[in-house]
Amino acid sequence: MILDKSVLALLLASGAGAAGTLAAAPHALAVLRRWDLSSGSASQLRLERMSTLVSTGMALLLLVQAPALLLFVAAADGMASHFVGAMCAIGSLKVNPFGFPALITQIAAFFGTLIWLVLNAVDGGCRDYPLTRAKHGVLVALIPLMAASFGLEIAYFSGLDASVITSCCGSLFSSDSSKVANDLASLPVRMAIPIYFVVLATAAAVAAVTAWRGRGGIWLGLAGVVAFPVGLAGIVSFLSLYVYEDPLHHCPFCFLKPEYGYRGYAFYGILFVATAAAVSAAALGLLSPRENASRDLQERVPRATRTLGLVALAGYLSTVAVSGWQVLASGLKLLGDA
Amino acid sequence: MHAWINRQSLLVDYTLSALARHAGRNLAILAVYSCLVFVLASTMLFSDALRRESRALLSHSPDVLIQKLSAGRHAFLTAADVERIGPLRGVSRIEGRRWGYFYDPAVRANYTLMAVASDPPARGSIRVGEGVARLSGLAKGNALALRSPEGPLHVFTIEGVFREESSLVSTDLVLMHPEDWIEFFQVASDLCTDAAVTVVNPAEVRNVARKVAERLPGSRVVLKEEILRTYDSLFDWREGLLLALASLLAASFAVLAWNKASGLAADERREIGILKAIGWDTRDVLTMKLWEGALVSGCAFGTGLLAAWIHVFHFRAPLVAPVLAGWSVLYPRFDLTPSLDPWMLLTLSFLTIFPYTLATLVPAWKAAITDPDAVMRGSE
């Protein structure tokens, strides 16, 4: 167990998130079963009032998940100095088998909570609460995710043993390892670069269309779901090389360090925000009722979709721009000389 | 969007006036809140500064340190040992170092006496760490008399006192000429305390260490990164322990905040009733209450952080330093380099603002769902 300040903060945030979603579960289920805005009965009135509390509380608990994800990565990176062999977050995350699962559930929770927050914002903007049911459905789905995230964090942090000799990014992406990470790393740059830029540019184009029409969030979501892994793979397979100016260093974490001007946070930040906007637009498209939509909803959904489309567009465009600049401006030349 | 901003600014406006009208009640919670932030922030700022300090110091120390062991105890390295390590690939320099501890009964403190090979003080002169100068009450130009373990009294002239920036580890240091050192401790001239190895490529440090250990089986090889790790763990551990204790404080504070927010005074309850009756909706009142929380939090966070900053970087953290820093008889007096880590701020807000807001949420909501006809029913 490592008693570190960020560990305390993270456990508090994810513990509160898990406890809060769980505590809201009975209410969420009641909403799914009994929500009837036209009734005006005492029990509906209670549900509405409770909804205000649950929505505000959840918004608060879920809003901290994004900074918590940042803090988690920063903490893993900072703790690398405690472990023999660790140079960056990878080393710390590999100290025990819970590190990477904890990170992955945190990322999933981040996207899930953003979807919820977008639904909540649109719902709160309409006077007839058209998305209340959908939003509480998503909330119920978030319960296991938040619980898993909290459980894995506890398992990870309590299992941190400073005597473990871990391995660093070098071994994860070395040629004798047979992991997916290694397959990505050994993808020929000549192939990876065009795929990366084509996919991200396509996602940007879809985002532009969505932003323009204010509809078709589902397509944007699909584009986002494809672009996200491609973006990550691009970082491992070639962007890392250009960042470190080293043809063998494939680490997706080292460039979060101050030595590289925290460049990693910018890279991941724009990709994550774009992806979150894309999947939220999809969720909004899928979950908002098509029939009997109120005037508020008819007005709000396209507006929100447009905003999300713009955010995704900005995110993908800057991803393309930043990575393009990284390839061109780097001291390392992998293309061109052959 | 404009309407939203207008609404928020009006709500903030109202919140400010409400806070001002109930100033007495709010000041108490603000004081406790600020104290909590102050304790947590002092702990974090101070440990961060210590960590940075030790890193800065160690950046000048050798990558690999070789000590000889004899019967499991630290023994002197001989020139022959150093030669046996010989030329190693990747090593740019090996240097035998001479240093030893000396207990000065006059001030009841331990000094570290060290011989300097390059640019040494003149024979009979020494340079001393700030702690030594402070304890012995001497300054540059004074003479320091030390009775050597072998008996004779040696008198050294203080040629200089180190700058305080590097005083955390060097505070008890006395630097002298190698000949003086040999004479003082009566050690054979071909012996040295340990050997410092400089390695060209940082990635090769572990390989070099392994090879050294192979060639000199009876030795202990210490890596700089390992010392760093130890320091980091030590500081992290102490900080974590203090923070864990402080988190209990934070928890009790959250309970206090909950209590205070629940025990809404009669006049406040009446005000909210009026607001509801004249057309405010539950969400307006809740938003107003959240703004109130945010303003209180912001104020307490700012005050606590500023106080902690002054406490740590101006007054050298007298309230937390004994727990976090002390490890030797000589309490190092050091100037900490002021700096503010964004992650620290994030962590601090997670540990203070987040629980406070959560604790006040339910009471705020309870106030917000006051029936709008409560005002009229009261008068019926």
Add this chain to the structure above:
Amino acid sequence: MNSFIELEAIRKVFHEGEHNEFTALRDVSLSFSRGSLTVLSGPSGSGKTSLLTVLGCLSRPTEGRVKVEGELVSNLPEPLLAVVRRRTFGFVFQQFQLIPGLSALTNVVLPAYPTGKPHRVIVDRGLALLSHLSLGRLAHERVERLSGGEQQRVAIARALINDPPVILADEPTANLDSALSSAFLQTARELRDEGRTVILSSHDPRICDAPEIDRRIRLLDGRITP
């Protein structure tokens, strides 16, 4: 039909199902047209205030329907109801219910805060209303320093800040002497003449029997009596 507000078969029960259950209104059906001045009269506990709260969307009826401009509002969710309340009704409460410590002006503009109008616009309207009610010079005075009559005029200005078509006043003259009472009636008549629907509850004969009143509704034990 020119009815602005309609109540259909309203029943209002407090503490339903509990030992202190109390039925405040029984089978009340009423409608109010624009530009009228109505007084609800009846002894204490006859249900005047309950009727005003249901009318003004401050509370929901236990049974029955409330319509404003033909739109059914009695089962609207709370935030929607709040919007209807803000747009449609201005309230003058019995003890004025001003917030002490705040200036007259701030008290007047409070109902406009949730509308999201610019501060300037709201304050200008508040000042205009106050000077119309000859309180211009007291706008920045704290309300607790004002006299009873002045406080009531602040309350009237507050009721008018969102320019509602309906003004509801609960026992408006209970704390006023007869000169101030007739001044209030004068104001109520002006409001009616501006086209607003003014509904007062009162058991004060000076009000109930005043010639300005267009319509008198008498309540007894929660029922309308002829």
